[in-house]
Amino acid sequence: MPYLVERMRPFTSTIFAEMSVLAARTGAINLGQGFPDTDGPQSLLEDAVTAIRSGANQYPPGIGVAELRHAIARHQRRFYDLDPDPDTETLVTAGATEAIAASILALTEPGDEVVTFEPYYDSYAACIALAGAARRTVPLRKPDFSFDPAELRAAFTDRTRIVLLNSPHNPTGKVFARRELEQIAELAKAHDAIVVTDEVYEHQTFDGVPHIPMATLAGMAERTVTISSAGKTFSVTGWKIGWLHGQAQITAAVRAVKQFLTYVNGGPFQPAIANALDLPDEFYQQLASGLQRKRDLLAQGLRAGGLEVFLPQGTYFIVTDVAPLGYDDGVELCWRLPELVGVAAVPVAVFCDDPEPSRTLVRFAFCKRDDVLTEAAERLAKLATR
Numbered sequence: 001m002p003y004l005v006e007r008m009r010p011f012t013s014t015i016f017a018e019m020s021v022l023a024a025r026t027g028a029i030n031l032g033q034g035f036p037d038t039d040g041p042q043s044l045l046e047d048a049v050t051a052i053r054s055g056a057n058q059y060p061p062g063i064g065v066a067e068l069r070h071a072i073a074r075h076q077r078r079f080y081d082l083d084p085d086p087d088t089e090t091l092v093t094a095g096a097t098e099a100i101a102a103s104i105l106a107l108t109e110p111g112d113e114v115v116t117f118e119p120y121y122d123s124y125a126a127c128i129a130l131a132g133a134a135r136r137t138v139p140l141r142k143p144d145f146s147f148d149p150a151e152l153r154a155a156f157t158d159r160t161r162i163v164l165l166n167s168p169h170n171p172t173g174k175v176f177a178r179r180e181l182e183q184i185a186e187l188a189k190a191h192d193a194i195v196v197t198d199e200v201y202e203h204q205t206f207d208g209v210p211h212i213p214m215a216t217l218a219g220m221a222e223r224t225v226t227i228s229s230a231g232k233t234f235s236v237t238g239w240k241i242g243w244l245h246g247q248a249q250i251t252a253a254v255r256a257v258k259q260f261l262t263y264v265n266g267g268p269f270q271p272a273i274a275n276a277l278d279l280p281d282e283f284y285q286q287l288a289s290g291l292q293r294k295r296d297l298l299a300q301g302l303r304a305g306g307l308e309v310f311l312p313q314g315t316y317f318i319v320t321d322v323a324p325l326g327y328d329d330g331v332e333l334c335w336r337l338p339e340l341v342g343v344a345a346v347p348v349a350v351f352c353d354d355p356e357p358s359r360t361l362v363r364f365a366f367c368k369r370d371d372v373l374t375e376a377a378e379r380l381a382k383l384a385t386r
């Protein structure tokens with residue numbers, strides 16, 4: 001790619017695209033990319049159709065339609081007792097992806113440092129590079145994907161500007177505990193850093209493990225940008241509606257960048273999502289309990305296949321270790337898996353600066369219909385006999 005700026009050259013293709021092409025070519029069940037294969041709530045779909053038919057088809061306001069911003073504020077109050085001002089402290093974005101990109105571009109100068117954890121969601125590294133900033137990663141280690149507090153402390157310097165946190169965490173399924181969040185918060189305060197927290201899986205936690213937003217910790221609301229995604233919460237990943245909230249001056253800074261990325265998106269989807277956010281508690285409970293059941297269904301197949309399973313506390317991904325099967329390279333196995341058993345997955349090492357600790361880890365998505373997961377589990381179970 002001779003024309004591509006140097007800082008983006010390491011990011012020319014994503015493993016999701018490569019594995020999805022492989023899955024399509026081989027007819028494998030695609031558990032690589034994390035998108036649901038069923039639609040979100042019927043009322044949400046109907047509301048979007050109604051919005052299109054009633055003419056909500058031009059540019060919405062740059063910060064998002066008022067109904068959605070007020071619904072976001074109500075949602076944050078209802079679930080977390082947070083109280084963002086819908087007019088000055090919320091911003092609707094083109095998915096969480098744009099919220100992440102705009103935050104990093106708005107809040108870091110070239111040469112500033114972003115502390116994040118690895119493995120990390122792939123857009124983090126690309127956006128940090130695009131901003132000309134440097135990433136400092138802290139490893140999350142199996143089996144529980146905890147971090148070493150000393151390594152976290154060592155990642156902070158006088159150039160640290162942002163801590164980019166993701167909880168519940170993709171790919172590991174880890175939900176950061178209060179004690180861990182407190183350690184991160186203390187360091188962010190000590191270094192006057194802003195915490196950008198990607199909470200797109202906020203409603204997808206299991207076994208009663210609570211999601212704790214960083215902004216709810218003492219003194220953190222004023223230095224935290226909280227990011228969510230309608231795509232994840234309402235199973236409409238193609239709509240690309242996300243949002244963030246944070247202290248007014250920080251939100252204004254991010255908005256200044258966001259307006260020149262997409263300006264706005266998804267006019268008719270925004271009022272529909274506003275209604276969906278007010279869905280009763282049962283919707284949110286069933287989302288989590290339904291996914292927990294799917295997690296257990298897939299985990300059973302993976303264990304039967306001889307893989308070591310790290311049962312996730314949240315998200316819709318399971319990380320496994322393929323070493324017990326005699327494989328010493330997850331990347332290589334992922335290229336062969338469709339042909340071996342007709343299932344596609346992604347290797348965890350591609351989400352790391354240091355691939356060594358994750359060399360034999362492979363991620364499977366379980367946000368799929370029960371019949372698809374049952375078939376995938378049966379196929380994976382055959383790995384034991386290969």
Ligand SMILES: Cc1ncc(COP(=O)(O)O)c(C=O)c1O
Nearest residue numbers: 095096097121170200229231242
């Ligand atoms: C951790 C994380 N952040 C952000 C996103 C992107 O969200 P959106 O589709 O709303 O841009 C994803 C999607 O997989 C994700 O896993």
